[in-house]
Amino acid sequence: MSDVEKENQLLMVSQVMATRQTILPKRLIEPGPSAVEIEKLFLAASTAPDHDLINPWRFLVIPAHKREDLGELFVQALSERDPSATDEQLEQARDKARRSPLLMVLIVDAAKGDPEIDMHERVLSAGCAVQNFMLLANAMGYGSALTSGKALKATCFRAGLEIGRAHV
Numbered sequence: 188m189s190d191v192e193k194e195n196q197l198l199m200v201s202q203v204m205a206t207r208q209t210i211l212p213k214r215l216i217e218p219g220p221s222a223v224e225i226e227k228l229f230l231a232a233s234t235a236p237d238h239d240l241i242n243p244w245r246f247l248v249i250p251a252h253k254r255e256d257l258g259e260l261f262v263q264a265l266s267e268r269d270p271s272a273t274d275e276q277l278e279q280a281r282d283k284a285r286r287s288p289l290l291m292v293l294i295v296d297a298a299k300g301d302p303e304i305d306m307h308e309r310v311l312s313a314g315c316a317v318q319n320f321m322l323l324a325n326a327m328g329y330g331s332a333l334t335s336g337k338a339l340k341a342t343c344f345r346a347g348l349e350i351g352r353a354h355v
Contacts, residue, residue: 203326210330212286219288224327231323235315241300244313246320247292247348249284258284260348264341280338287332292339293317294350 258281265280321331338344
């Protein structure tokens with residue numbers, strides 16, 4: 188690669204990194220990435236640093252036809268956490284599943300591969316995978332957001348998504 192090519196590449200990557208920002212899920216609209224683009228996004232995620240090459244994380248894509256089921260899990264999680272939640276609050280929880288054209292859950296596996304690789308390294312690798320995914324999505328012209336929520340701590344939510352104890 189020539190010096191000019193290196194400089195152009197550096198400029199392009201720097202610009203993608205500098206322009207990436209969180210777009211709230213309620214502001215993410217169709218169209219979302221195509222199947223080919225999603226494959227490229229996952230390929231970018233797979234290049235994240237990973238001690239012992241175990242890929243201790245996975246993305247659980249929530250397809251459109253499962254969004255209502257996810258909405259019900261959000262409602263159950265809120266009810267578990269706050270039995271006095273109002274109907275309006277329950278509907279807001281349900282609505283979270285309807286946001287954004289592409290919705291995923293990142294799951295980090297504490298049991299996969301060498302047990303000597305601690306959870307901190309696994310979570311750090313997962314964070315790098317998410318960042319790679321989001322940077323490429325930005326380069327493709329898509330907005331993105333990383334959110335976590337109290338629902339992930341609810342027993343019913345984790346059971347509904349089949350997230351075990353060894354997963355974060």
